[in-house]
Amino acid sequence: MTRTNLMLCASLAAFGFAASAANADKLTLYCSAEEEWCQAMARGFEDATGIDVNMTRKSSGETFAQLRAEASNPKGDIWWGGTGDPHLQAAEAGLSQEYISPMRDQLHPWAIAQAESAGNRTIGIYSGALGYGYNNDLLAANNLPEPACWKDLLKPEYKGHVQMANPNSSGTAYTTLASMVQLFGEDEGFEFMKGLHANINQYTKSGSAPIKAAGRGETTIGIVFMHDAVAQAVAGFPVTVVAPCEGTGYEIGSMSIIEGARNLEEAQKFYDWALTAEAQNLSLEVNSFQVMSNVNAQASDKAPDMSKINLIDYDFVKYGSSDERKRLLQKWDEEVSVLPQ
Amino acid sequence: MRDAASTKTTHPVLTFWVLAGWVGFCLLPWYGVEDGFFGFSWLLEGYPLDEDFAPAAFLLAQGEKLWLAPLALPLLAPLAVLRLRKSEPAYATVLMLSGAVGFSYLVAQGFGIGIRGFTFDWLTALFGDFDDRQYGMGYGALLVASAFLFLLTQGIAARGAINGDVFVVSAIGGVIVVVATFVFFPIAKMLLAAFVTEEGSYSMAVFASKFFSNRLWGLGCFQGARCGVAWNSLILAILVGVITTALGLVFALVVTRSGFRYKRALRALTVLPIITPPFVIGLALILLFGLSGSVTVFVADVFGIQPSRWLYGLPGVLIAQVLAFTPIAFLVLIGVVEGVSPSMEEAAQTLRANKWQVFVTVSLPLMRPGLANAFLLGFIESMADFGNPLVLGGNFNVLSTEIFFAIVGAQYDQGRAAVLAMVLLAFTLSAFYAQRAWLGKKSYTTVTGKGDAGVHPLMPKRLSIPVLSIAALWGGFTVVIYVMIFYGSLVELWGVNDTLTFKHYVTAFAVRLEEGGIRWIGSAWDSFWTTIYIAAAAAPLTAIVGLVTAYLLTRQTFAGKNAFEFGTMLSFAIPGTVIGVSYILAFNVPPIEITGTGIILVVSFIFRNMPVGVRAGIASMSQLDKSLDESSLTLGANSWQTFRRVILPLLKPAILAALVYSFVRAMTAISAVIFLVSAEYDMATSYIIGRVENNDYGLAIAYSTTLIFVMLAAIGLLQLLVGRTQIGRRTQFTSGS
Known part of the structure; x- marks a missing residue:
């Protein structure tokens, strides 16, 4: 019994330690x-x-x-x-x-x-500016052209090769959505998101996950902030960073x-x-x-040279507000996410 | 003895609890202390007058929190009966009344008055606006509540319930209250959240709109789009249940009914997945079969097959879950397959059935309870599994991950989480009842007291060949996965740079020697130590609660025992995700405010794992003859002494099982934990999930590998501490019965 008692004391002490605060x-x-x-x-x-x-x-x-x-x-x-x-x-x-x-x-x-x-x-x-990165090896293995613009990603040959985060759960993906709306105007921006949806292989939960998957060779292209893509390249993954030609949003x-x-x-x-x-x-x-x-x-x-990137005049006040955010996300949910892929 | 006790006029137990009540009321801080349950800085910071740390009596003396004043009355009343005999009716009546009234009032004021004054609109309507508020209860309230509870149980015992046994009545009361507080209350609270609108009022329409959502029940997968998460979860769980049961049976047959020699190795192989932290298997699968996985690339090179992302979705999750949960099915089935009495099979053979007929018509039907249990476990584990769908799910969403993202995602919709949790709970409870219905009331008893010599016949040939080959294939696959895991923790960057390195272990577990001691600079230390403390604290408490409950269920009879048993087993059928959500909803606000503390983690582990303690305890206790208790009682011991000195020492195997299981679970659980961790109390599994999300597979796998070894060591240590019961029970004790 003494051993049991000893153990009880020890565990109580551990409990005390666990719950105490400095x-x-x-x-x-x-x-x-x-x-x-x-x-x-x-x-x-x-x-x-x-x-x-x-x-x-x-x-x-x-x-x-x-x-x-x-x-x-x-x-x-x-x-x-x-x-x-x-x-x-x-x-x-x-x-x-x-x-x-x-x-x-x-x-x-x-x-x-x-x-x-x-x-x-x-x-x-x-x-940091928004952009995307691609896996050199996979791009070559699939004989895909090197993308340079946002609209390149809509091409049918990239079907199943593009990954981005879900704007509902990731700030990065919401920035993407808001940037497209500001870059192309709301209607065309949503058309872009719909076209992109057809090529997406997975909407990840976390914002930088797509470029990590790209680095690891689990997807060809990942839409992320460019500094995240650079980090993967520096970590040794075969990733090329793209600053889209049309210009881009930033955070x-x-x-x-x-x-x-x-x-x-x-x-x-x-x-x-x-x-x-x-x-x-x-x-x-x-x-x-x-x-x-x-x-x-x-x-x-x-680091990507911000002075050489064509940055849009991102309206943080408008697109950072809860109402606008809610409206855009709901529209994305209803008009884009439900489409078949 | 009992008669003598009831004529005594001093009641040490009663005196103790009356005193405890007064100490809680007058000396200890009434409300929760911000520094944590075991932080004692309040002693120096203005106690007892400072409002944050004042005991109830000091608050009242300063004219604060006047609604606490009525509590003094039921605390005073028992003083009047301290000198009465137990047999006098006034003794029981006063204790029961003061206990019941005090306890109910304490609970009522706790729920009625919250951080923003009255919690319920009708209270405001009745008494007008209220500009005072109160936070979560602390030591004082806890002690006073316990005092009221045990006054009540002593009153009930004095009335003669359960032979006037104070220990048993108090134990029943205690278990009921803790189970009600930590199982029923949070579940009820969560079910209610499904009906709350954005403005905070209750509405059936809100529930309906969330419940009948297309995202939940949609059948789009038949038209190329996606199916609702409810269908996804259900299909996955049924598949996992069926496959793990089949594989478990295959392994059980190999061990018991074949000439297979390396049974110990096979046993070891089955323990591994149980002590493997979540995600690890999923990561290994990605590294093998992902778009750029080793196997995929190899197959693409050799056969020219275009690599694809087939792994992400149902197939990947299914493989990972089958790998993880087959050992559980095996452990359930091995007992049952061994338990089928060889004499039955021999009888069938004597009646000229061939081996195949014996197996199909005798052995297999007798294994039904095992098969049903194994399926149920696989089903529930799959429903509750969080790690594998997160890593491998792709666009295949299941309930457990959806619940998580409904709570923590940017949409932050507790109501939706509650609806999803209800669906999940409905599935697991239906499975529970379906299993019971399938087993029916038939008897599967084959182990009787009679001699049961004989050996199990070997499997028939047409069965043994496929069984052995499946077992060999799957066993080999498991070994490959674990070798890969270990290798993955030692390479720089898997698939890109295969240089061997200890870098990941260093990042996670580096230490620096400084003056004044060791500084733990590795990034994993914080979560590692927290996990160890929490697991070490939860394991013995789980064992205690479980064994006391088992004692009550096997050794005592009382009204409502069946409902009591159901209540204590309920948390087994509730998936961890649901527990996590409901704990957040229930314990983030007064009267019990423990989110963000270590206590909530410990509590969640206790009630998640308690059923295993209960089951292990019941199994062992039913083997102990009741005459042992009786002789102890006849010799003048009370039931507490009997429990502690006679039964407990004989329960070492059950204690060990409960301790090991709850310790291991506390270290590997993720589904409930992910909701309950906080800055101060980050657990290993939630740290690993962060690393996985950050593409840092090397570190995640290195950490997990370390945890596997820590758990192996801990299991060994526990075995040493508890010791083995070397008592030949049958020869020494029960030979006379």
């Missing part, structure tokens, strides 16, 4: 960038300040859903990374709070514009302090720290090729 300064970070980058940010902040960071990585859509679920009783402090739209929606819904960082004078104008369009409830931390990865944050002071410290050039240079260590918002941050030579 009493030191802490910060609960919701992170919507790539896992490695999230880890680097969390550990980097711990090293810089000694504040314990509890980090959960979830896609921006999932995090936004979680913020809404926890609205009456927020559990997170700060939300870092992920495409800007859900951050704007969160600001619109009052789920994030206003903060003006002393670091602002070091930022690119687009980062501050993002903040101003949301009443200073969010701020830009990086930006502004953002950061927001959650309304009702339990560790507000720590959240603000993180906010300021995350806007410094040192913190933003961490992106290079984890192979993230976005353009960072601090003007002094280093740029990777592998």
